Amino acid sequence: MTRDGKLTIPVGPNDHVQGPEHAPITLVEYGDYECPYCGMAYPIVKRIQARFGDRLRFVFRNFPLAELHPNATAAAEFAEGAALQGKFWEMHDTLFEHQRALNPSNLQTYARSHDLDRTALETAIQSGGPNERVRKDFMSGVRSGVNGTPTFFINGHRFDGDWRDEDAFAAALAEKGAP
Amino acid sequence: MPNVLQPGTAAPDFKLVDQSGQTVTPADLTGRATVLAFYPADWSPVCGDQMALYNEVLPVFRDYGAEVFGISVDSMWCHAAFAENRKLRFRLLADFEPKGAMARRYGAYRDADGTTERALFVLDPKGIIRWSYLSPIDVNPGADGILEALEAIGTGDKS
Numbered sequence: 001m002t003r004d005g006k007l008t009i010p011v012g013p014n015d016h017v018q019g020p021e022h023a024p025i026t027l028v029e030y031g032d033y034e035c036p037y038c039g040m041a042y043p044i045v046k047r048i049q050a051r052f053g054d055r056l057r058f059v060f061r062n063f064p065l066a067e068l069h070p071n072a073t074a075a076a077e078f079a080e081g082a083a084l085q086g087k088f089w090e091m092h093d094t095l096f097e098h099q100r101a102l103n104p105s106n107l108q109t110y111a112r113s114h115d116l117d118r119t120a121l122e123t124a125i126q127s128g129g130p131n132e133r134v135r136k137d138f139m140s141g142v143r144s145g146v147n148g149t150p151t152f153f154i155n156g157h158r159f160d161g162d163w164r165d166e167d168a169f170a171a172a173l174a175e176k177g178a179p
Numbered sequence: 180m181p182n183v184l185q186p187g188t189a190a191p192d193f194k195l196v197d198q199s200g201q202t203v204t205p206a207d208l209t210g211r212a213t214v215l216a217f218y219p220a221d222w223s224p225v226c227g228d229q230m231a232l233y234n235e236v237l238p239v240f241r242d243y244g245a246e247v248f249g250i251s252v253d254s255m256w257c258h259a260a261f262a263e264n265r266k267l268r269f270r271l272l273a274d275f276e277p278k279g280a281m282a283r284r285y286g287a288y289r290d291a292d293g294t295t296e297r298a299l300f301v302l303d304p305k306g307i308i309r310w311s312y313l314s315p316i317d318v319n320p321g322a323d324g325i326l327e328a329l330e331a332i333g334t335g336d337k338s
Binding site for chain 1: 228229231232234235236239265266268312314318319320321322323324326
């Protein structure tokens, strides 16, 4: 008998979501901004979103592999701080598009380019809220059977196939979203 | 597929060295919960690697009072290089000579490939297997099953 990874914390109001709430397909990614595989997955997810349109809801949760990727946790906290100013997805995209430049001064540059209130951002990060958020995401991932980054869940079930095969990934999504 | 040892079984004897050459036997495991994680080989791809995941989750395992050991048929020298490269903060046991002897006792050896299976065992502080799981060889089983088993044993600060 195999263990089927199942999302233990359902998608809720605190999640970062793109796409309609009642979309038939929900794709959840547990990812790490400094992980090269997540960087490879980033454009694939964008194309999948374009392909499925309103039939797909995409959710991103943090799973920084801090031992392997020294900037991953700070980057994740930075995106969560940006989220408090309504700019999560802008920062998410920027971080994945510049995943080899995630040191503290790089992050400040991205804050400037997205017109964030940097004092408020710094205060928010110092408060520990973003850190707590990232840790909660990480633990929810561990409890759901996240086994590396990126790990995807389609309608609550871990996708164990190869997401790099875009057509196979789309087929798995379409199958779940079939009426 | 072999049959991995089932819950209720006392952990079979073994004597292996870790990546720094220190010997480990079941006597070293008693008194706290233990996770024995057999995996096919060192040097599998980075981010999806099972040992890298356990390295990240290590503080949580330790909150449950548990120690983790990774086990494969790689030698201690290979383990040492792998552990250093991946910055692993737990011990890897070399089931190297006679090859796979420990894995065979746990029902976790792949004769066809000459490697260990991807198999997990959670032992209670008395050295009794309380949970075991044989994963498909190409699927990293994650850490959720281990945490559920540790919760059931109920040791450490989290109990």
